[in-house]
Amino acid sequence: MLRARDAGRRPVMLAIAGDSAAGKTTLTKGLVECLGEDRMTAVCVDDYHRYDRKERVGKPFTALHPDCNHIDIMEQHLQLLSMGEPILKPVYDHATGELVRPELVTPKDFVIVEGLLPLHTRLARACFDITVYLDPPEPLRHSWKQQRDCGKRGYTPEQVQAELDRREPESAAYIRPQRRWADIVVRFAPVAGRVDPPGTPLSAELLLRPTIDHPDLAGVLAEAGPAGAETAMHLSLHRDDDGRPVDALHVHGYVQPNESEIVKKAIWERVGQRTGDGRLDPDALGRFGEGTSDPLAITQLLLLYHLLDADHRQAA
Amino acid sequence: MLRARDAGRRPVMLAIAGDSAAGKTTLTKGLVECLGEDRMTAVCVDDYHRYDRKERVGKPFTALHPDCNHIDIMEQHLQLLSMGEPILKPVYDHATGELVRPELVTPKDFVIVEGLLPLHTRLARACFDITVYLDPPEPLRHSWKQQRDCGKRGYTPEQVQAELDRREPESAAYIRPQRRWADIVVRFAPVAGRVDPPGTPLSAELLLRPTIDHPDLAGVLAEAGPAGAETAMHLSLHRDDDGRPVDALHVHGYVQPNESEIVKKAIWERVGQRTGDGRLDPDALGRFGEGTSDPLAITQLLLLYHLLDADHRQAA
Numbered sequence: 001m002l003r004a005r006d007a008g009r010r011p012v013m014l015a016i017a018g019d020s021a022a023g024k025t026t027l028t029k030g031l032v033e034c035l036g037e038d039r040m041t042a043v044c045v046d047d048y049h050r051y052d053r054k055e056r057v058g059k060p061f062t063a064l065h066p067d068c069n070h071i072d073i074m075e076q077h078l079q080l081l082s083m084g085e086p087i088l089k090p091v092y093d094h095a096t097g098e099l100v101r102p103e104l105v106t107p108k109d110f111v112i113v114e115g116l117l118p119l120h121t122r123l124a125r126a127c128f129d130i131t132v133y134l135d136p137p138e139p140l141r142h143s144w145k146q147q148r149d150c151g152k153r154g155y156t157p158e159q160v161q162a163e164l165d166r167r168e169p170e171s172a173a174y175i176r177p178q179r180r181w182a183d184i185v186v187r188f189a190p191v192a193g194r195v196d197p198p199g200t201p202l203s204a205e206l207l208l209r210p211t212i213d214h215p216d217l218a219g220v221l222a223e224a225g226p227a228g229a230e231t232a233m234h235l236s237l238h239r240d241d242d243g244r245p246v247d248a249l250h251v252h253g254y255v256q257p258n259e260s261e262i263v264k265k266a267i268w269e270r271v272g273q274r275t276g277d278g279r280l281d282p283d284a285l286g287r288f289g290e291g292t293s294d295p296l297a298i299t300q301l302l303l304l305y306h307l308l309d310a311d312h313r314q315a316a
Numbered sequence: 317m318l319r320a321r322d323a324g325r326r327p328v329m330l331a332i333a334g335d336s337a338a339g340k341t342t343l344t345k346g347l348v349e350c351l352g353e354d355r356m357t358a359v360c361v362d363d364y365h366r367y368d369r370k371e372r373v374g375k376p377f378t379a380l381h382p383d384c385n386h387i388d389i390m391e392q393h394l395q396l397l398s399m400g401e402p403i404l405k406p407v408y409d410h411a412t413g414e415l416v417r418p419e420l421v422t423p424k425d426f427v428i429v430e431g432l433l434p435l436h437t438r439l440a441r442a443c444f445d446i447t448v449y450l451d452p453p454e455p456l457r458h459s460w461k462q463q464r465d466c467g468k469r470g471y472t473p474e475q476v477q478a479e480l481d482r483r484e485p486e487s488a489a490y491i492r493p494q495r496r497w498a499d500i501v502v503r504f505a506p507v508a509g510r511v512d513p514p515g516t517p518l519s520a521e522l523l524l525r526p527t528i529d530h531p532d533l534a535g536v537l538a539e540a541g542p543a544g545a546e547t548a549m550h551l552s553l554h555r556d557d558d559g560r561p562v563d564a565l566h567v568h569g570y571v572q573p574n575e576s577e578i579v580k581k582a583i584w585e586r587v588g589q590r591t592g593d594g595r596l597d598p599d600a601l602g603r604f605g606e607g608t609s610d611p612l613a614i615t616q617l618l619l620l621y622h623l624l625d626a627d628h629r630q631a632a
Contacts, residue, residue, distance in 0.1 A: 050420075052417075070404060072402060073403075073404045073420070076401065076403075080392070085392065086388060086389065086392075087389075087392075088386060088389045088406055090404055090417075090418055099417040099418075100416070100417060101368075101406075101414070101415040101416060102404070102406055102415075102418050104366075104386065104389070
């Protein structure tokens with residue numbers, strides 16, 4: 001059984017970095033719901049703006065720029081959370097563009113920190129047990145941002161496109177370089193060359209860097225059956241863009257649900273070796289908007305494995 | 317010459333604790349103006365309210381109660397400031413009773429922390445080099461609060477009295493016990509038994525506890541001349557209410573200005589031994605409202621001595 005956190009025991013810290021509308025909140029939400037809010041604290045670090053929306057008018061940078069944010073205070077707060085200390089976190093109201101009353105955040109056993117710049121500095125990175133970068137193809141991310149900002153935030157498509165253009169140099173300079181520091185790089189995308197029926201979930205490609213210990217995937221893959229187009233998952237050795245070796249785990253969105261079930265079950269078993277307490281809610285995984293996605297669920301399961309594994313190691 | 321603060325050198329931290337309208341801001345203001353805002357940061361710790369004014373309605377305590385404040389965050393921020401780290405300090409708007417956008421505070425060479433509860437906990441006290449408690453007689457403090465709250469904050473005298481009554485149990489339980497932890501207890505009051513012309517400044521009684529090294533007062537007193545009613549200052553050995561021995565420094569408000577000048581000059585010389593840089597503004601001391609007070613100036617001079625002495629010791 002997972003023990004109550006001992007006095008002085010530190011929370012397990014997971015970073016989920018990525019550009020605007022890359023899917024950070026979706027990924028985070030399933031993890032929080034699966035582990036339970038009594039054990040997990042989610043923090044968005046996009047609230048550390050130095051200027052409110054009015055003050056930013058005429059400034060030579062967008063909200064993405066480190067100079068537009070209290071990076072030193074973000075670092076300080078990440079350090080405090082990683083030591084199990086509470087923080088009084090600033091709050092930026094995305095609806096009004098105003099900085100408002102800060103809120104008390106008390107870290108529970110697990111802390112997920114998502115946002116634009118959680119991996120920007122060395123000190124911030126040092127606070128995390130597991131680091132993730134969400135790396136969808138840019139056209140896909142742009143369409144997600146269009147959907148969200150026009151749908152929920154009341155912008156016109158032209159406004160969103162103008163904002164994307166304005167932000168692009170800073171995305172390139174500050175957001176995307178964080179990919180390099182991730183233990184796991186997650187890319188949801190359709191598989192090139194396939195034409196699948198509408199509604200087919202996106203596949204996921206997960207680059208697993210040898211910077212943390214990944215679960216025994218050979219065993220999972222053996223259970224999934226011989227590699228092939230109809231298997232839910234396969235693993236291949238890659239060189240990343242920068243020449244560094246990585247494992248690439250391909251999770252196929254187009255396979256029959258029973259194929260995905262075999263993989264999910266196999267990973268659940270490995271998660272179960274880390275926690276026998278049955279307090280996890282498997283139904284929380286894979287949800288996005290109104291639908292569900294097995295590649296998303298499998299990605300979350302892998303992260304869950306890492307969270308519980310880091311916790312287990314601390315306890316050992 | 318006072319050197320620029322070396323990397324890793326910590327600010328000198330001074331606490332000024334006391335009840336509402338005890339004179340904390342007046343005392344602080346002169347010190348900041350004398351040392352200069354480029355070298356001194358003043359922080360009020362009455363902004364760590366857990367609830368805004370609306371939320372406090374119906375709560376079984378006033379804003380004075382530790383449970384009504386983020387004491388743990390105040391402690392954390394005091395620790396950070398004492399290590400030279402910036403904080404994002406919460407801000408309570410006393411005009412509207414709302415908690416608003418926090419502000420960045422970067423500690424300079426000297427940090428004055430004034431407020432209701434800076435000495436409430438052991439951890440908070442440990443952050444200070446010098447601790448002061450302002451201890452005016454209660455009737456005097458009540459009249460100051462009436463003046464201020466009716467004049468500047470728009471309350472009626474009845475409202476202010478009702479608030480004083482409501483706060484009294486918590487003043488007794490949480491504010492006044494901090495007197496025990498002060499290196500210097502400052503009491504401005506008329507001298508019992510004297511009838512002085514209107515406009516005569518209040519005298520000051522300073523209890524100097526042997527918890528820090530006070531300046532060579534014997535020398536100052538010798539310069540001031542033989543103890544007597546017309547001398548600006550005299551020292552006497554006391555037992556405090558709790559039986560502990562203290563020096564009581566009596567600074568007389570009713571003496572001729574030239575008598576006070578002698579004492580001020582003598583203390584300035586001792587301050588000068590700590591700093592030869594001439595960057596201090598002596599005219600900033602002793603000001604309150606539209607008037608000036610030599611006992612206030614002498615009190616501030618003593619605190620200035622301690623600030624510079626603590627800085628000097630760090631550098632040594």
